[in-house]
Amino acid sequence: MPNTLFRHIIAPAAAVFLVGAPAALLVAQEPDAPAFAHEASDLEPDSRVIYGTLSNGLRYAVMKNETPSDVAAVRMQINTGSVNETEAQLGLAHFLEHMAFNGSVNVPEGEMIKRLERYGLSFGADTNASTGFDQTTYKLNLPSVEDEVLDEAFFLMRETAENLLLDAGAIERERGVIASEKLARDSLQFRAFVDRLGFLTRGSGLIDRLPIGTDETIATMPRAEFVSYYRGYYRPENTFIAVIGDLEPEDAIARIEEYFGDWQPAGAALPQRPRNQASIVPGTVYAYHDEGLMTSVSIAALRPYTKRPDTAATRRDNAIISLGTRILNQRMSRAVQNGTAAYLAGLSSRSSVDDVVDGMLLNVRTTPDDWRAALSEAEQELRRAVQFGFSQEELDEQIANYRRSLGTAVERANTRKTYAGFEYNYAQALVSAFADERVFTSPQSSLDRFNAIAEGLTVEEINAAFRDAWRGYENPAVYFVSGEPLEDAETVLAQALKQSQQVAVVAPEARDVGSFAYTDFGPAGEVVSDIFVEDADAHLIKFGNNVRLNFKQTDFDTGTINIRVRVGGGFMSMPRKDEGLRRLGLNVLSRSGVVGHTANDLRTLFAGQRVGALTRTMIDNDAFEILGTTGADDLSDQLNLMAAKVAAPAFREVIAERHFRNMEAWYPTHDSSPGAVANKYLPRLIRSGDTRYGYDGIDSFLSATLDEVREWVEPEFKTGLIEITVVGDVDKEAVVREIARTFGALPMRADQKADFGANADLAFPSGSETPNRFYHRGNEEQALVYVYWPAPDASDPANAYRMRVLRGVFRNRLTDVLREEMGATYSPGAGAFSNSIFDGYGYALARVTAKPEDVGKVQGGILRVATELAETGIDSDAFDRALTPLIEDLNSIFENNGYWLNVLGDAQTGSDGLATFRAHEKTYREATVEEINVLAKEVFKQEDSVTAFILPAIEIAELDQR
Incomplete structure (x- = not known):
């Protein structure tokens, strides 16, 4: 249900407008039409997928995939969306998606999410849905393939497909949530996107059928419209189910037949509405x-x-x-x-x-x-x-x-993920292929x-x-x-x-980028120590020049090697305390290539290879980082490039000039949304004014110089500590040999992290009952409420995991109060921060989108929830529903190269990652409701809280008029 608005039409801002699914999902299935695209194509389907059709017309696809192990994804796609709505129903398809979580014949209102949480599914991350122009998709990511989890998932999908109550009272209570979602998404950037979509599709009426609907219909659609639409379109012949994961296809098919085989539609089907062609006028x-x-x-x-x-x-x-x-x-x-x-x-x-x-x-x-x-x-x-x-x-x-x-x-075919957030995954790919008739x-x-x-x-x-x-x-x-x-x-x-x-153009000139200049770094370094860490199944290796290598062989991602190089002191060594210098350094380092080769030259030189390097300077990081992903065949060239990034960093004036032009173009828009204003002011607010965080006016960006970047970066790259982490599908001997030849051949490096002194000092501000007010120039109906509390630092690695449990409890309770009881917001958020660099510093927060006139009410609701948690505590059910998804996710987390890059990133120079790894599972499995209640009492002290309101700038004018 969260994150649903227009998911099927959002595209990269630069150019692409691939909208929704094609006509296949808009035209009713004809009797002789093929059930699946491959049946009418000369393309062979992937043999790992088994397709089928039940006697009632429901179609399915099942695929066995063992990465991560013991998990599965269930997707149910209904062949309908906003295009099928009448003028009186605008927004109903999306609204109906919400109602799937608000009561069915066998599941009382408000219980579906709680049931799933008890089985280890986290609301939003694992339990979700989306609505587009012509399809509605329900999604369950199952952290286990145990029978009881699979049965619950299929049972709830069937409830959604046929048994929703659509209670009039529940509809009424959900109107505010839908209105809040519409408000939360209604940014200036989104309005511009819709306008451009309207320009490209003018005459089609497509943007008059945006999935979110209109304020009027959201507020007034009667129950009868919901029932009509639900019965007319939620039908087996309009339904596609995909099951992907670590279970036998026969088991998945048997469950589809068991739970959906007897589904018979009630009443007559409603027609599928075709889209209209755009009116194209050249030269518009x-x-x-x-x-x-x-x-x-x-x-x-x-x-x-x-x-x-x-x-x-x-x-x-x-x-x-x-x-x-x-x-x-x-x-x-x-x-x-x-x-x-x-x-x-x-x-x-x-x-x-x-x-x-x-x-x-x-x-x-x-x-x-x-x-x-x-x-x-x-x-x-x-x-x-x-x-x-x-x-x-x-x-x-x-x-x-x-x-x-x-x-x-x-x-990577056999180790791509069943489901994932930001990478290719089979659940998304299979469902999208069906929707697009591919x-x-x-x-x-x-x-x-x-x-x-x-x-x-x-x-x-x-x-x-x-x-x-x-x-x-x-x-x-x-x-x-x-x-x-x-x-x-x-x-x-x-x-x-x-x-x-009218200007004549000439053919482009031929280019010659030569050959890569950095293949010999001197005599290979010698290994002086090699320690095996048994519980992490990793090797910690040190070379004679003090370069460290942390290595772990994995088969989580076939043929893939992930590399992270940490150099010097990064953000913590930054001499000038402002964001302008950091951003200039980030752009120069990431876009300048290396001495003798521009970034575009490198792209050409390594064409056809898995070779590339991203250099970054992240906030609160005590090293510069160079990241790369490669395969065994390209490992040598990958490490040549990464070592060249350290040995010969380029500081191109043209990149700095481009950065300044970008800043000048961007800065006038920096306060065009509440979130952007929060990014400017709040990081500094909750760090008692530390000027390294947030930013000031445009001058703070334009006054940083390339010489300042050089003076900061060059000494760090020349002699700073280097710790390299390699995780992936590769032999240790090959990695050691290549690191010795490249980084091991560099001049002597520092042997320990620098003392950052006062740069490592952060202080949470004093609590105040008076909200801090900041102003944006975006949608005048949007505001944000942030409330912060000081929280435990990272000196005890278990603290971070206890805080995650508390965060889950807090978020769930905020949802109950602010969303369900008050109808004041769409999706309240909760978070926590701590970093081992900063002793005595950490915080918890709540973030809520609201109407400007409701910020006080929302703040009151947040503080009420926090106070209740501190004074009354939580019961075992609330505790279990927050903890169980964290425990169930452990296997998936541990079978991920990115996780181990973080765990091993400082294994020889700080060991924070190893310490948190060792505390990770242990903390969750030994957690008790009593210790989380103690933590809540420690954190949620109202007198220590700091509140910020991000309000529309029109508020300033109104105050002046008063």
Whole structure:
């Protein structure tokens, strides 16, 4: 239920608008239509997936996947969304999704989430749903495949499918929650997104059917409309169930048949409503402005949408267009990195809204003063590509990169996750393939197919396909976004485009990036110690130059090696205490490449390889970090690059200048949302004014210098402590050999962490009953309430895990009070912070979105919950519902390379990670309700609390008028 709003239509801001699912989910299943896309395609489906159809028409797909072990994902997708709503029902599909958690024939209102929590599913993370234009998907991530957990999951899915009560009182109580969700999502950026979607799909009426609905219908839809829609669309023939995880397919299929085989629809089916095609008028120009938005301009070549089945021929055509688009994007990225572009970023992509409109889109972000030059350069770069095409060298680079990504997928095929938040996972991929009427093919078949495409593929064919994709570019649609209104915008924009089109373009010059310069770092270092840590199954190795290597071999992700290099003192060694210097350092280090090679040069040099390095300076980190992911075949080149990042860091003036331009373009919009204002002021507030946190005016960003970055970073990189962690599917001997050859060959390094002195001092502010007030210039109906309390530091590693239990209890209770009882918010949040660097410092917090007029009421509700926890405590059921999901997640957490990178990151120079690892499971399994109640009494002291209200700036004007 959380995080549902428009999930199916949000896309990267730069250019892409892949909206919803295609017509397959909008047209009723015809009697002779294939049940699954592969039945009407020449593409072979992945043999690991078993498909089937029950006698009542319900379709399913089942896939065995053992990563992580002993977990599973269940997805139930209903073939309906906001497009099917009548004018009186706008928002009903999404509202109905909420009602799935508000009472059914066999589950009382308010009990479904609690039941799932008792089985180890966390609300939001494991128990969720989403609504789009034409589909509604219910999601359960099961932390166990025990019979009782599987039976509960299937039972609750069946309850949702057929047995919702849709009680009038429950509907009434949920209206405020839906309104709060709508308010929480209604940012200036989202409004701009919807406007651009409306521009691209004008005439279709699509944006009149946004899943969230309207204020009027949310507030007034009667129960009868819910019942009608539910019975008309929640039907077995409209339902698809996917089960993925560490269980036998036969078991999953048997449960689908047991729980859904006797489901018979009640009443007549309601019709599926088709989408309308967009009205495409070449040369249309439109401008949108809001003072909280950055400037951007888009060029679009649009055409009517033509449905193409998912076949080998379709995929070949898409791959060829993609290769040309990648080359254009690489050219634009190079211009930005080289400092020759007026735009700050540029991206081209397919702009396709299924059944509505198709075409190509080129978007550039720019400063307010440079939009004309940015538009001209984008138009001319596109025209250069259309007229002169691409080179064989450019095509070879992109073919190599494309093949590499497919090859990596083949290696990882058997260890990709069943479900995950921010990486490829089979639950999402399988359900999306069904929704998009695509064949779910195996990684190996995708690689084989691409190799067949690439063999004999000519640059002339790429050029021809690119030109065809951009047909109509001579008279494109233009969409402009700015913070200030542009007078006579349509005329001015059209004239600027015409002037650019009159400028002749010439073919691009050939490039020669040479060869990588850093392959020999001197005599290989010698290992002076090698300690095996049994409980972590890891080796702690030290070289003669004091470089440390922490190594753990895993098979969690086949063919993948994760590497983290920690160098020097990072944020904690920063001499100038402000965010301006940190951000400049971050951008320069991450975007400058190395001496002799720009970042784009490196991209070309390592084309087709899993080689890359991200350098970062994170807040509250006591080291600079260089991160990389590679495979065994590329390990040598990966470590060459990472060692070069330390031995020869580049500090390019052009990157600094670009950073300053980005800051100047961004800063006028920095207070355009409540969350952005919170990021500016609150980190400093809760650290008693420490100027390293939060930020000041634009001058604080522009006054930092490249010389200051050099003076900070160079000594740290030259002699600072180096600790390297390698986790993954690789032999220890190979890793030791490559580290010895690269980092082990560097000059002598520091042998211990520096003493950060006063930089390691933080203080929580004194408590106050008076809220701190800050102001944003975003949606005038939005406000945020934050309440903080001092909490235990990280001196005892078990504290962090006890705080997670308390956080779960607190969040659940906040949801009960603020969401269900008061109807004051959509999704209250709770969190906690501690870091072993800072003795005596830690905090807990609550974060709630509210209407401006309700901030006092919300603050009161938060403090009431906190006081109740401190004075009355919690019962065993509330404790178990917060603790059980944490325990059930342990196996998944421990089978994750990223987790072990953190555990081993300081294993030889601090051992905080190992200490927290050793406390992790033990703390959870030994936790008691009594100790959490003691912790609540310690933390939630109202007199120590600090409150912040983030209010709309209109409040200031109203106060002045008073």
